[in-house]
Amino acid sequence: MQLEFSAEELAFQQEVRTFIAENYPQELRGKQDEGDELAKEDFLAWHKVLYNKGWVAPAWPVEYGGTGWTATQRFIWSEETARADCIRLMPFGLAMVGPVIYTFGTPEQKAKFLPRILSGEDWWCQGYSEPGSGSDLASLRTMAVQDGSDYVVNGQKTWTTMAQHADWGFFLVRTDKEAKQQEGISFLLVDMKSPGITVRPIITLGGEHEVNEVWLEDVRVPVENRVYEENKGWTCAKFLLAHERTGIAGVASSKRGVDKIKSIARAEQDGDKPLIANAFFKRKIAELEIDLTALEFTELRSLAGANAGKGPGPESSLLKIKGSEIQQRLTELALEAVGHYGAPYFRGFGEGDNEHPIGPDYAHRAAPTYFNTRKTTIYGGSNEIQRNIIAKMVLGL
Amino acid sequence: MDFTYTETQDMIRDTLARFLADTYDFEKRKVMIASSAGRDAGIWSALATELGMLGAPFAEEHGGLGGGALENALIMEEMGKVIAIEPYLQTVVIGGGALKAVGGAVADAVIPGIIGGEVVIGFAYAEPQGRYDLANIRTSAKADGAGYVLNGHKGVVYAAPWATHLLVTARTGGGNRERAGVELFLIDANAKGITRRDYPTVDGSQASEIYFENVAIPGEALLPGGIDLIEKIVDEATVAVCAEATGVMEKLHQGTLDYSKQRTQFGQPIGRFQVLQHRMVDMFMEVEQARSMVLMATLKLDLPSAQRKAAVSACKSKVSKGANFVGQNAIQTHGGIGITQELAIGHYFKRATIIEGHFGSADYHLDRYEQLTLAE
Known part of the structure; x- marks a missing residue:
């Protein structure tokens, strides 16, 4: 048992640092520094760089395009990308449907979809939640009825992140009305350009257009686009949720978040001292940093278990709960730190805008980010649902 | 980076867990705490001689298993599971830790006794006015020829009633709360001039208030390191x-x-x-x-x-x-x-x-x- 990196691991760390320094898209860096909202092309720019290097899907098995890295190498990768403030790639293809397809899909599905997820050619969205099915996801009502070689799908999905840009969506639909809730659900891959699909924006508290309502009206989906057996979609859904929860810990990016708070608190004045000298504010940073350390080592222990052949299990709910709470506390501290200049509403730079926004650069996004980040304890199974999962699966209650 | 335990570490944990499950069930623990000694000294001997557990963090040349802090952590966790009152923390982790750090003749002389179960150490560091500040020390160690003379009061010294040795922090110079002048001494628990007031603690152990009155100790009792x-x-x-x-x-x-x-x-x-x-x-x-x-x-x-x-x-x-x-x-x-x-x-x-x-x-x-x- 040891914390130090081996010589090979140190060399790998250096390789990663050099690669990021030489290849991270400059235009993207500029937008991030200005606090601009990022567009699809921005995400794809970094995605393409990683794809060309063969590093776009470190967690995938090598046979499907993964890197074959050890858990430690993956840890180094996430540390270094966070340290360099690289954007996180959209998870829907790479972290969600990709693993479902290579785990449960047919050879044809793997051949068709996996290369296009890796290359970034297809942009994916997740059709899970419905207006009446949030935490109680298994109560979903979107129906798929087989008609010849197609399913005909009718219903409504909501909170569909990035659906406005998506080429494909993975949808949970009901294929058996009579079965018990979880047993009548199937997992479908749906071409978002299919006739009968309507995407309507939902604008969230920070002013962002991230999520959408998706309406499906007599949408025809070929039966060959069903992953795994009919009525066994819940198996895929559970598998995906456990995968989603581990990524959700977000340790490396929260570490960078702590550094940002510290630099804001050193820049902001509180009386004749910097804010970081304020005993109450300092205590909050210290407690946050310590909780983040606890999360980091809990994740490392879980990764060590995963290396020893245990997949991510229900204990990954712990990572989701603590990781999301920490993300929220970070945004709360940032907003507290900027004081008055949390209030001005910055719409972002439009075409031809060159007027500098009000207040310090680090203040523009503090309030919108705080508002937006309330989502982390709600999505991916709310933190209350995560507690139910631990209670049932780990504690046997 | 590696997060796996060695086979020896797994063995230490399993062996100790089995032993403690037998010897430390809740009823037996109650009986030993209520006894006049406040403990069952046979358990400490068994940990040493039957299990070899007290040698876990010591070098093989001293007769130990060659481990360190990880082994101490494993053992302490198992002790916690049965709320054991054994003086492992004071004797092996603290006393042993100090001896490992200074090495030399004193380590060669005392460590085998720890491993063998004959030595029990009390750590006399706290003082009534000191809270958690390790330099807030009034107990004095005045140089006297080749040795020192100890005077002062140490509080809540866990395991002191059972101890053969005391590890004492005392001031050879400097004012109260100054870092300079604070030193560590390993002394005979029964040295002339030491008086103890023993008492049970709320968590089932035994501790003492210890008073040093012109206690003469040899120069080699000082473990250098401040x-x-x-x-x-x-x-x-x-x-x-x-x-x-x-x-x-x-x-x-x-x-x-x-x-x-x-x-x-x-x-x-x-x-x-x-x-x-x-x-x-x-x-x-x-x-x-x-x-x-x-x-x-x-x-x-x-x-x-x-x-x-x-x-x-x-x-x-x-x-x-x-x-x-x-x-x-x-x-x-x-x-x-x-x-x-x-x-x-x-x-x-x-x-x-x-x-x-x-x-x-x-x-x-x-x-x-x-x-x-x-x-x-």
Whole structure:
């Protein structure tokens, strides 16, 4: 048992640092520094760089395009990308449907979809939640009825992140009305350009257009686009949720978040001292940093278990709960730190805008980010649902 | 980076767990605590001679198993699971730790006695006015020829009534709270001029107030290293007591879980109520995070002192808060029966409560952490 990196691991760390320094898209860096909202092309720019290097899907098995890295190498990768403030790639293809397809899909599905997820050619969205099915996801009502070689799908999905840009969506639909809730659900891959699909924006508290309502009206989906057996979609859904929860810990990016708070608190004045000298504010940073350390080592222990052949299990709910709470506390501290200049509403730079926004650069996004980040304890199974999962699966209650 | 235990470490844990399950069941523990010695000395001998457990963190040349802080953590966690009152922390972790750090003749002379179970050490560092400041020391060690003369009062010295040796912090110079002049001495517990007032502690152990009145000690009793050495061994002890806490907390959580599945109210086991389920999940998360922090701090004990101290303080503040949360909620979930002496749960709660403040409260360690990591 040891914390130090081996010589090979140190060399790998250096390789990663050099690669990021030489290849991270400059235009993207500029937008991030200005606090601009990022567009699809921005995400794809970094995605393409990683794809060309063969590093776009470190967690995938090598046979499907993964890197074959050890858990430690993956840890180094996430540390270094966070340290360099690289954007996180959209998870829907790479972290969600990709693993479902290579785990449960047919050879044809793997051949068709996996290369296009890796290359970034297809942009994916997740059709899970419905207006009446949030935490109680298994109560979903979107129906798929087989008609010849197609399913005909009718219903409504909501909170569909990035659906406005998506080429494909993975949808949970009901294929058996009579079965018990979880047993009548199937997992479908749906071409978002299919006739009968309507995407309507939902604008969230920070002013962002991230999520959408998706309406499906007599949408025809070929039966060959069903992953795994009919009525066994819940198996895929559970598998995906456990995968989603581990990524959700977000340790490396929260570490960078702590550094940002510290630099804001050193820049902001509180009386004749910097804010970081304020005993109450300092205590909050210290407690946050310590909780983040606890999360980091809990994740490392879980990764060590995963290396020893245990997949991510229900204990990954712990990572989701603590990781999301920490993300929220970070945004709360940032907003507290900027004081008055949390209030001005910055719409972002439009075409031809060159007027500098009000207040310090680090203040523009503090309030919108705080508002937006309330989502982390709600999505991916709310933190209350995560507690139910631990209670049932780990504690046997 | 590697997070796997060696076969020897697994063996230490399994062997000790089996031994303690037999010797330390709740009823036997009650009997030994109520006895006149306040312990069963045969257990300590057995740990030494039958199990070879007291040699775990010592070098093979001294007759040990060649381990270190990881082995201490494993052993302390198992001790915590049965709320053992054995003086492993004081004798092996603290006394042994100091001897390993200074090496030389004194280490060669005393370590084999620790491993053999003949030596028991009490750590006399706290003073009534000192709280957790290791340099807030009035006990004096005045040079006198080749040796020293000790005068002063040390408080709440765990295991002192059983001790053959005392590890004492005392001032050879400098004013109160000055770092310079604080030194560490290993002395005979029965030296002339030492008086003790022995008493039981609330968590089932034995401790003493110790008074030194012109106690003459030889020059070689001084273990060189001063306050830096004292801070290092106290940091090691702090992590060890946190490891013990993870064992205590695991049992508090497990006991609560079991109880909630048996206790019926409103026609169903109380573990079916979501408000209690979520509370027990929160307890589970505290136990897991405490475990993670102990691992983190154990692996950082050999870093340069500023990093070591920050890691240890992060660990202790988190574990203190976790122990408080898990202990209080274990009692609350048990209801009335939890506040009686009848069930083991209350005894685990008492030990958890004392560990909370041992070697510094959560607030003390948050302060120290901030001083090291959050400078202006």
